[in-house]
Amino acid sequence: MSATKQGSPQIKSKERVTQRGEVFTAEREVNAMCDLVKHECLRPDSRFLEPACGDGNFLSVILKRKLDELRRKYRNSPHDYERQAIVAIGSLYGVDIQNDNVLACRERLYAIWDGEYTAHCKADASDETRAAARFIINRNIINGNALTLMCVDADGNDTSAPIVFSEWTLIGGNRMQRSDYTMADLLLYNDSSEGNLFALTEEQKAEGGIFLRRYVTHYKKVQDYGE
């Protein structure tokens, strides 16, 4: 399966270009930019945020690279592949103001993830894990305004709900910790020299001062806790 839409037009309509600055990046440029951080694109837990993600041109290439690497690494271990494939999908974040782009991005990431997961894990693949991946994608790819940091309605107008990102961390064996933070807090507290979305100081983490919620559960059951 191709990670990108080969030969897709870079523009959908003049209106969308004028109103939303929507011009999609061509696959060749996406790959060239990903090559600049190619080692990060292989690590399942290195996090990427595309703040105007469109239908996911960058996120889909990064996901495919991560899953290819996992396939190579865990050739004979479907269980390890499955856990790390969940970590990989949890590492990708996107925001877009246009709802159709958000829906397309989610579907595209899920199609790549499920295609690879099913091909690699075969009879060991489960619908429960697929539901976990879907849940994570729905939480991570957000219909919002990356300038005001608020979620938006179907017309792209700000709502009263802030953009919230979940930090997904595998802690020991099969347990997945989800910690929710507003995007506004992450940017406020972020030390930009770290280049890390969830780069809070140890004090901030210890105090738990700015996170909103935390859940810990089996990585296959993340969809059973919280919205």
Ligand SMILES: C[S@@+](CC[C@H](N)C(=O)[O-])C[C@H]1O[C@@H](n2cnc3c(N)ncnc32)[C@H](O)[C@@H]1O
């Ligand atoms: C130039 S396109 C880039 C899409 C994709 N990142 C790519 O490279 O193919 C810009 C995208 O930003 C979105 N956008 C425009 N204003 C935005 C805002 N304030 N917050 C979030 N997304 C926005 C548009 O809907 C559009 O999908």
